[in-house]
Amino acid sequence: MVIATTPTNITEALEFLSEKDAIIMNGGTDLMVKKKSWSGTIPSFDKSILFINSLKELKQVSTEKNNLIIGSGCTFSQLERSPLVPIYLKVVIREIASPAIRNLATIGGNICNASPAGDILTPLYALDAKLRLVSRNKERIIPIKEFIIGPGKTLLNANELLTEIIIENYNNKKFYYHKLGTRKATALAKASFIGFYEVENNIIRDLRIAFGSVGPVVIKDRDLELTLVGGSIKDTRYKICEIVERYSELIRPINDARSTAKYRKAVCLNLLRNFLLNELSK
Numbered sequence: 001m002v003i004a005t006t007p008t009n010i011t012e013a014l015e016f017l018s019e020k021d022a023i024i025m026n027g028g029t030d031l032m033v034k035k036k037s038w039s040g041t042i043p044s045f046d047k048s049i050l051f052i053n054s055l056k057e058l059k060q061v062s063t064e065k066n067n068l069i070i071g072s073g074c075t076f077s078q079l080e081r082s083p084l085v086p087i088y089l090k091v092v093i094r095e096i097a098s099p100a101i102r103n104l105a106t107i108g109g110n111i112c113n114a115s116p117a118g119d120i121l122t123p124l125y126a127l128d129a130k131l132r133l134v135s136r137n138k139e140r141i142i143p144i145k146e147f148i149i150g151p152g153k154t155l156l157n158a159n160e161l162l163t164e165i166i167i168e169n170y171n172n173k174k175f176y177y178h179k180l181g182t183r184k185a186t187a188l189a190k191a192s193f194i195g196f197y198e199v200e201n202n203i204i205r206d207l208r209i210a211f212g213s214v215g216p217v218v219i220k221d222r223d224l225e226l227t228l229v230g231g232s233i234k235d236t237r238y239k240i241c242e243i244v245e246r247y248s249e250l251i252r253p254i255n256d257a258r259s260t261a262k263y264r265k266a267v268c269l270n271l272l273r274n275f276l277l278n279e280l281s282k
């Protein structure tokens, strides 16, 4: 029998998921579009629905040592207002949809929807964020890069709930972010770029780079980042052609209604060049 339920706590939600093959609904901003029927009629769901947007346990933001822990049910508006959320996430959030959508849309929904254009994924990939997945009898923590395996595809089991997003060493960092969309609000990204950097006495102490909307999943390569860590800004300038070439091989955009593959790639590589040649020395 197909039913809909609104649990009062996580335990009840996990109980339901262990018994029913259900669709988890948070803000519904992706699901209601995906499941829409003919014009004017209400969306149709072929499975039971678990409404989790009233679960307070999923709406907490906290810090523990150097970790920022974000509940999967936090809406983007809530995160925009939270004093614990670093500015680099707020800057990304302010370019997601419109305020009305951000009042409903959750960080957990953005992750589990696994769209290559999901804006919050770009900084989360860059920072190697981890996800806590919980079922009735088990709990596991996995990196976001392993969790998302393709457009719309994740390793979430049917009986699991994403409960938390963990960002280690989350403290404010220098960053460079660009989202390219047709307009400022309510536009999915044609491409996005984020670079985080820590430079001391002209030496790169840390570097994190991710590109969104230009491949089946967000592009992030720790090994490539590490080829620059420990080197000087001058070394980076010498290596620029090689680095751009290597990212060019990883960036595999498509032509679609939003943009062309050629434009997307060119813009991403320009942003990368600007980040490495100009931003790092600021």
Ligand SMILES: Cc1cc2nc3c(=O)[nH]c(=O)nc-3n(C[C@H](O)[C@H](O)[C@H](O)COP(=O)(O)OP(=O)(O)OC[C@H]3O[C@@H](n4cnc5c(N)ncnc54)[C@H](O)[C@@H]3O)c2cc1C
Residues within 6 Å of the ligand: 023, 024, 025, 026, 027, 028, 029, 030, 031, 032, 033, 052, 072, 073, 095, 096, 097, 098, 101, 104, 105, 106, 107, 108, 109, 110, 111, 112, 113, 117, 118, 119, 120, 156, 160, 161, 162, 163, 186, 187, 188, 189
């Ligand atoms: C007009 C409009 C504009 C938009 N603009 C943008 C934009 O600029 N950038 C952008 O990134 N996105 C955009 N979106 C997409 C959407 O708003 C986001 O992806 C949003 O974060 C989804 O969150 P939600 O809570 O509404 O997810 P839902 O629709 O409730 O769920 C999405 C998916 O995640 C699963 N899910 C949700 N929470 C959990 C959980 N805790 N555990 C396990 N599975 C879960 C659901 O089962 C579903 O598969 C836009 C959407 C609309 C309608």
